[in-house]
Amino acid sequence: MISSNFHTHSVHCDGKDTPADMAARADSLGFFALGFSGHREAAFSNCTMTPESEGRYRREIEALKKQYAGKMEIYCGVEQDYYAGRRDGYYDYAIGSVHWIEKDGQYLCVDWSAERTRENIDRHYHGSAAAYAADFYALEAQVKVATGCDVIGHFDLITKFDDAQAIFSMEDPAYRAAVMQAVDALASPGTVFEINTGAMAKGYRTAPYPAVGILKELHRRKCAVMINSDCHDKSKLTFGFDAAVEAARAAGFTTHVVLKHGRWEELPL
Ligand SMILES: [Zn+2]
Ligand SMILES: [Zn+2]
Numbered sequence: 585m586i587s588s589n590f591h592t593h594s595v596h597c598d599g600k601d602t603p604a605d606m607a608a609r610a611d612s613l614g615f616f617a618l619g620f621s622g623h624r625e626a627a628f629s630n631c632t633m634t635p636e637s638e639g640r641y642r643r644e645i646e647a648l649k650k651q652y653a654g655k656m657e658i659y660c661g662v663e664q665d666y667y668a669g670r671r672d673g674y675y676d677y678a679i680g681s682v683h684w685i686e687k688d689g690q691y692l693c694v695d696w697s698a699e700r701t702r703e704n705i706d707r708h709y710h711g712s713a714a715a716y717a718a719d720f721y722a723l724e725a726q727v728k729v730a731t732g733c734d735v736i737g738h739f740d741l742i743t744k745f746d747d748a749q750a751i752f753s754m755e756d757p758a759y760r761a762a763v764m765q766a767v768d769a770l771a772s773p774g775t776v777f778e779i780n781t782g783a784m785a786k787g788y789r790t791a792p793y794p795a796v797g798i799l800k801e802l803h804r805r806k807c808a809v810m811i812n813s814d815c816h817d818k819s820k821l822t823f824g825f826d827a828a829v830e831a832a833r834a835a836g837f838t839t840h841v842v843l844k845h846g847r848w849e850e851l852p853l
Contacts, residue, residue, distance in 0.1 A: 586825045588842050590619030590661060591679055591737065591778060591812030596641035597623040598631040599816040603644045609818040611656050617843060619659035620645055621679050624668040628691050629684075632668075642674070659843055664731040666723050667691070671732045677843060679778065680733025682723045682741065685716075694720060698745035705751075713751045714758035717742060721762040725769035734848075735810055736770060738780040739794040747789045754797035763798060773806035776841050776848070779832055781824030782814025792828045799835030808841045808850065829853055 592606060593599035599606075603620055610618040622641050623632035633641055645660040652658050659676040667686070671678035684691040685704075692704045709715040720742050727736060740763065743752045754760050771777075779799070783789040794802070799809070811828045815821050832840060832853055839850040 586811050586822065586829065586840070587613070587615050588617040588619070589615070589812055589815055589821050590659065590677065590735070590810060590843065591621050591663070591780065591782070592619065592815040592821070593622060594620060594641070596637045597633045601818040603641070603648055606815070606818045606821070607648050607652060607656070607658060610821055611652065613821060615656055617657040617659065619661045619677065619843060621661040621663040624662050624664045624671070626665050626668050657844070663737060664733055666727050666730050668731070676846070677735065678731060678733040679735045679737040680727040680731035681737035682720060682727055685719050685723065687719065694742050695744045701742070701745055714756070714762065717752060717759050717762040721766040725766040728770055734776060736775065736777045738782065738814065739766070739777055740798060741793065743793065743795065744783045744788055747791070754795060764801070767798065767801050767805070771802055771805040771807050775807045776810050777802055777807055778810045778812045779828040780812055780814050781828050784827065785813055785815070785817070785820040785823035792824055792831055796831050796834050799831060799837070803836040808839070809837050810841045
């Protein structure tokens with residue numbers, strides 16, 4: 585059973601609940617650890633922390649660390665977008681993510697809606713989903729270098745609204761080639777990729793990211809996985825964890841990675 589979550593958002597960025605309410609809920613679920621991962625500021629987005637809210641975020645989580653000392657481990661992490669630059673050394677850990685593609689002088693959001701995804705492809709890629717995917721995975725390939733992250737967040741986020749794999753399928757050679765470029769760039773032994781159930785929690789997907797076909801490639805390369813729900817609502821702290829464990833096992837993983845006593849550790853699945 586998974587009793588931790590290291591990808592969570594609070595009112596300090598685009599989440600619903602306060603860190604204190606989320607911690608209380610995690611404690612009631614018997615968590616041994618809860619990590620917060622507020623979106624680091626990206627100037628062109630209003631879903632991220634601001635310098636002011638980041639200060640409050642840090643102070644509140646420091647207070648929770650003290651409040652739960654000896655009972656539940658609290659970590660102050662950050663979700664660092666590709667365009668937010670290198671992570672700040674203050675944070676206990678960083679999740680590196682790609683949420684936008686800079687194209688034609690705009691930042692195209694890849695996880696806004698099915699309509700926006702279709703519009704991005706039609707308007708900016710002449711209808712070529714393969715070209716869109718190629719640009720996304722070219723950024724993904726650089727996300728560790730660009731952010732200095734510890735964990736690769738929702739690796740195939742562009743599939744958020746494509747549960748049926750109608751647009752992005754590993755069976756499609758062009759899509760697969762785009763994916764594999766990023767896998768080859770990132771997936772050295774021990775690299776941690778998260779299995780993220782966030783889109784399941786929001787009702788967009790029936791399976792977590794990344795697709796099992798990608799997870800199998802990561803397992804072949806001796807990468808590690810961390811299970812998170814990308815939680816924006818305290819009632820979703822463990823949403824889809826059974827499906828995430830199932831996906832990990834289907835790809836050959838027998839362990840998952842957590843932060844425990846401040847160190848990265850593998851626990852049995
Ligand atoms: Zn994200
Ligand atoms: Zn997130």
